[in-house]
Structures are given as structure tokens and as C-alpha cells.
Amino acid sequence: MSVEKTVTINMGPQHPSTHGVLRVLLELDGETVVKARPIVGYLHTGIEKTMESKLYYKALPCTDRMDYLAPMSNNLGYCLAVEKLMGIEVPDKVKWARVCLAELTRVNSHLVWLGTHALDLGAMSMLLYTFRERELILDIYEACGGQRMMTSYIRIGGLAHELPKDLDAKVRKMVKTIRERMHDYETLLNNNQIFINRTKGVAVISADDAINLSLTGPMLRGSGVKHDLRKDNPYSGYENFDFEVPVGKHGDAYDRFLLRLEEIRQSLRICEQAIDGMPEGPYRTHVPGVVLPLKEDVLYKMESLIFHFKLVTEGFKAPVGSVYQGIESPKGELGFYITGDGTNKPRRVRVRPPSFINLASLPKLCEGRMFSDVVCAIGSIDIVLGEVDR
Amino acid sequence: MKDVLKALGNSILKTPLGLLITIKHLFKKPVTLDYPRKKKPMAPRYRGRHYLERYNDGTERCVCCGLCAASCPADAIYMEPEETEHGERRAKVYEINLLRCIFCGFCEEACPEEAIFLGQEYEFSDDNRDSFIWTKEQMLVPHPRKDNPFKKIIRRVRKVYGVTDKNR
Ligand code: SF4
Ligand code: SF4
Numbered sequence: 001m002s003v004e005k006t007v008t009i010n011m012g013p014q015h016p017s018t019h020g021v022l023r024v025l026l027e028l029d030g031e032t033v034v035k036a037r038p039i040v041g042y043l044h045t046g047i048e049k050t051m052e053s054k055l056y057y058k059a060l061p062c063t064d065r066m067d068y069l070a071p072m073s074n075n076l077g078y079c080l081a082v083e084k085l086m087g088i089e090v091p092d093k094v095k096w097a098r099v100c101l102a103e104l105t106r107v108n109s110h111l112v113w114l115g116t117h118a119l120d121l122g123a124m125s126m127l128l129y130t131f132r133e134r135e136l137i138l139d140i141y142e143a144c145g146g147q148r149m150m151t152s153y154i155r156i157g158g159l160a161h162e163l164p165k166d167l168d169a170k171v172r173k174m175v176k177t178i179r180e181r182m183h184d185y186e187t188l189l190n191n192n193q194i195f196i197n198r199t200k201g202v203a204v205i206s207a208d209d210a211i212n213l214s215l216t217g218p219m220l221r222g223s224g225v226k227h228d229l230r231k232d233n234p235y236s237g238y239e240n241f242d243f244e245v246p247v248g249k250h251g252d253a254y255d256r257f258l259l260r261l262e263e264i265r266q267s268l269r270i271c272e273q274a275i276d277g278m279p280e281g282p283y284r285t286h287v288p289g290v291v292l293p294l295k296e297d298v299l300y301k302m303e304s305l306i307f308h309f310k311l312v313t314e315g316f317k318a319p320v321g322s323v324y325q326g327i328e329s330p331k332g333e334l335g336f337y338i339t340g341d342g343t344n345k346p347r348r349v350r351v352r353p354p355s356f357i358n359l360a361s362l363p364k365l366c367e368g369r370m371f372s373d374v375v376c377a378i379g380s381i382d383i384v385l386g387e388v389d390r
Numbered sequence: 391m392k393d394v395l396k397a398l399g400n401s402i403l404k405t406p407l408g409l410l411i412t413i414k415h416l417f418k419k420p421v422t423l424d425y426p427r428k429k430k431p432m433a434p435r436y437r438g439r440h441y442l443e444r445y446n447d448g449t450e451r452c453v454c455c456g457l458c459a460a461s462c463p464a465d466a467i468y469m470e471p472e473e474t475e476h477g478e479r480r481a482k483v484y485e486i487n488l489l490r491c492i493f494c495g496f497c498e499e500a501c502p503e504e505a506i507f508l509g510q511e512y513e514f515s516d517d518n519r520d521s522f523i524w525t526k527e528q529m530l531v532p533h534p535r536k537d538n539p540f541k542k543i544i545r546r547v548r549k550v551y552g553v554t555d556k557n558r
């Protein structure tokens with residue numbers, strides 16, 4: 001009689017360190033992982049399909065709910081794609097404001113990642129500190145869009161409202177505070193022997209493998225490939241900003257940790273530049289029938305009221321054709337592929353979610369390694385299940 | 391050997407530095423709030439529960455045009471129109487299902503009469519689903535407005551949308 005040498009176990013979907021409802025099917029030989037298979041779909045919400053049944057402007061709140069740690073990036077990606085489809089140009093002020101908000105989002109997402117990743121590896125206080133700093137960013141979101149997570153602030157053709165008057169002061173204060181606190185994070189983790197032992201040389205992926213698996217974002221840059229859409233294929237005026245793209249060397253979890261910390265620094269730099277150089281101008285373009293007219297015009301001008309009525313009830317008709325717009329979201333390349341069919345609803349909205357595609361590297365990261373490294377691998381990919389399953 | 395020495399150095403020399411940070415936080419003022427007793431003031435643009443506005447003489451602003459329902463991504467608004475004795479159109483039934491509502495604020499943006507707006511309240515909880523269907527009576531601001539918050543809200547909303555005229 002043959003004896004089974006391996007044991008198959010389930011990790012998740014309710015495991016606290018799978019960051020939501022990820023299920024990983026693990027085949028173990030003792031403590032060694034022989035096979036790891038991520039199984040997704042437990043948070044499937046059908047967002048892509050829902051967007052097909054909504055007018056273009058009404059599909060926007062759906063995007064907030066995919067990667068709920070980076071709502072502004074998702075809004076930006078969708079709006080840029082629709083603007084490309086419709087051929088709309090936005091004013092400079094809108095571009096600058098969008099860059100500033102997208103970078104705030106990156107800081108927000110990386111802070112949450114840092115807290116939860118450290119928590120998974122046993123460093124409890126990091127989570128409390130990073131959430132304290134994140135509060136500053138959420139306050140800015142609330143002042144802009146009126147909601148702390150589901151902002152829907154970036155709209156097709158501009159922004160929802162004028163930027164708040166005290167945005168300037170708030171962003172500067174936030175940048176200053178987070179810069180100071182970064183020293184604390186580094187003192188706590190950079191030389192923490194437990195953290196180093198659990199991340200250095202763990203979850204390694206080589207540059208070739210990373211490219212073959214079409215990983216993007218910190219997962220790719222951690223292996224030393226310098227690829228960042230903000231530099232390589234600038235959108236929304238990123239070519240006007242001065243920042244660096246950090247890369248790692250070894251492609252392990254520790255490198256990705258250092259890289260994300262550096263990315264927070266660079267994002268803070270961009271935020272400052274955007275605030276310093278914020279041009280004057282309108283916060284929305286004027287394209288009757290596609291972009292909502294200003295509220296004041298709606299109240300006092302007949303034509304604006306008519307356009308407002310038509311736009312709200314019927315939406316706008318997009319031309320026949322497909323566009324793809326990728327942006328560098330905190331987790332990697334977030335792409336929106338939208339097909340218009342001449343009606344007021346998209347025929348298909350396909351999202352290229354960075355978390356989902358990066359998650360495909362999980363078997364490469366853990367197979368042949370110890371069981372306890374799986375937690376570190378999942379953490380260092382930085383997944384948000386809302387985006388993985390959509 | 392070098393690695394071991396470095397690890398030893400880290401554990402003996404650097405780890406206490408980290409501990410020092412944690413200990414420092416023991417003596418700082420807590421950043422958390424004692425929530426149900428103390429509340430954080432919400433930002434002026436915060437999108438909470440809905441209110442239906444009135445003119446100064448007490449008539450309802452809402453004319454039941456249906457734009458808010460048309461713009462609602464969650465299909466949370468239901469309404470039926472009627473006519474008053476003066477021949478004015480207004481809503482007979484106006485309901486918002488707060489369980490469907492995602493508090494996106496699109497209704498507020500779409501309304502051409504400045505009739506609906508989202509207030510600052512965010513604490514709704516109940517033990518039955520029916521009480522989440524809010525009717526016109528629950529949402530209309532009280533007529534002689536004694537409470538200050540109701541006076542301020544429309545001014546606040548106008549500021550957000552950049553509407554200047556104060557006499558409407
Ligand atoms: S609340 Fe405003 S948009 Fe909605 S039906 Fe009334 S007047 Fe029309
Ligand atoms: S806030 Fe949004 S979801 Fe809620 S009723 Fe208004 S439009 Fe509908």
C-alpha cells in the first residue's frame with residue numbers, strides 16, 4: 001500500500017492574513033510547500049458587468065469599490081479612458097489636481113500595506129502608527145469629495161467640485177508629518193532582526209520570471225526592472241514632475257518593503273510639486289452634453305438647464321471604438337479597456353487589475369519554501385481582494 | 391560569520407531604538423476619540439443622510455422632476471407626482487431606500503431646484519429593513535426652522551457648488 005507523503009490544506013478564505021477572502025490551496029510536505037494554488041472569486045461583485053448596464057457617468061462609483069484603498073487612482077483610470085474615447089482635453093489645473101490626489105492615494109495604499117504586512121509578520125504597533133497617518137489623507141479626501149473612502153471625486157471632464165480652499169495647507173501639513181514619521185517606521189523595521197529574518201531572501205522572484213508573469217508595480221520593480229508608466233508612458237501631465245523611480249536588487253520581500261517606503265517619499269515630493277505649481281483655471285472642461293454644466297448656470301441659464309437635463313437622464317453617446325488607458329496605480333498597472341458602441345452605455349469595460357495579475361506569481365513565490373513564508377509572500381504582493389475579484 | 395555578527399549587532403543595538411519609539415508613544419496624547427461620547431466634526435462636503443429643502447415660505451422645493459432618480463447609480467429613489475390646489479407640481483410619494491443608497495451625492499448634483507441635499511448624519515442603524523425606506527415627511531426640513539443646522543446647510547451646499555445668489 002502506498003503512503004501519501006503530502007498533505008493538502010486550505011488557507012483561507014477566512015484566514016486573517018489573506019487580506020480578505022483569498023483561498024490558497026497548499027500541498028505540504030512536512031513544513032515545505034510543494035504546491036500553492038490561489039483560488040479567487042469569493043468577493044466577486046460583478047462590477048465589470050454592472051458597468052456595462054450603466055450610463056458612462058453613472059459607472060464611476062463602481063470603480064471606487066474595486067481597489068478600495070486607492071479610490072482616486074481607479075477614478076482617474078476610468079475617467080482618462082472615457083476622456084480618451086470621447087476626445088476630451090482637460091484644463092491644466094485638473095491635471096495637476098489629479099496628480100496630487102493620485103499620489104496621495106499611493107501614500108494611502110502603501111501605508112495600509114505597510115501596516116498590514118508588518119502586522120502579518122508580528123509587528124503590531126506599525127498598524128496603529130500607519131493608520132494614524134492615513135487619517136490625515138482621509139481627511140483631505142473628505143474635504144475634497146465628501147467621503148473618506150468612496151470618493152468619486154475625479155469625474156469625466158474634470159473634478160466634481162472646486163478644490164477646497166485649505167487643500168494647500170492640509171497637504172503641506174500631511175507631507176511634513178509623514179516625512180517625520182517615516183524615520184520612526186525605518187527605525188522600527190529596517191533593522192529589526194525578526195522582520196529581516198522573515199523577509200530577506202523570502203518570496204524571491206527573478207526579473208525574467210516577473211516579466212514573464214507580466215507583473216507590474218513594486219512586484220516588478222523590486223526585481224530590478226525599471227518600469228513605471230508615470231515615466232514610460234506619462235498621462236495626466238506626469239511628464240512635468242520631477243521624481244525618481246526606485247528599483248530593488250534581489251526581488252525579495254525586504255527589497256519590496258524598502259522600495260515601497262521610497263515610493264512614499266517620492267509621492268510626497270510629487271504632491272508638494274503639484275501643490276506648489278497648481279495653475280489657476282476652471283475645475284471642469286466645458287463640453288456641453290458630455291460634462292455637467294456648472295450649477296450656477298443650471299439655475300439661471302436655459303440652455304445649460306437643457307443640457308443638464310439631457311445629460312443626467314440620457315448620458316452621452318460615445319463613438320464606436322475601443323480605447324485602452326493604463327495608469328500606474330499603487331499596486332501596478334491598472335488598465336481600463338472600454339469599448340463604445342455608439343450608445344450611451346459602454347459595450348464592455350474590461351479592467352486590468354494589478355492585484356489579480358500579481359497574485360498569479362504566488363506559486364512561484366512560495367513553492368519549495370517554508371509554510372510560514374506564504375503569509376509573507378501574500379503580504380508582499382499587496383493584494384486587495386475587491387480588485388482581484390471585481 | 392559576518393551575518394551572525396550583524397544580526398547580533400542589530401538585536402542588541404538597534405532593536406532597543408525601536409522599542410524606544412513604542413515607549414515614547416506611551417506618554418503621548420492618544421489620537422483616538424472616545425467615539426459614541428465624542429464625535430469628529432464632519433467636513434462641510436460630507437455626504438450623509440438626505441434632506442429635502444423648502445422655500446422660505448414653507449413650500450417644498452422639490453417639483454418631482456425625477457432627475458435625482460435618473461442620476462442615481464443605485465436606483466434608490468422612488469417618487470410619484472401630484473398637483474397642489476394652486477396647480478403646482480410636487481411629490482406625493484418620495485422615498486429613498488437607504489439600504490440601496492451608496493451616498494454618492496449624484497442626486498444632490500443633479501437636482502435643478504436645490505431641493506435635495508446630503509446632510510452630515512451618518513449613524514443609521516436599526517433592527518428592521520423597513521425603517522430604512524425614508525419618506526418625504528422624514529426628509530423634509532421642519533417648517534418654521536428653529537434649528538440652526540438647517541439654516542446653514544443650504545448655504546453650505548451652495549458654497550460647494552459655487553452658487554452665489556443668496557436671494558433664491
Ligand atoms: S429632488 Fe430635485 S431632482 Fe429630485 S425630483 Fe425633486 S426637484 Fe427633481
Ligand atoms: S446619494 Fe447617490 S445612491 Fe444615494 S440616493 Fe442619491 S444618487 Fe442615489
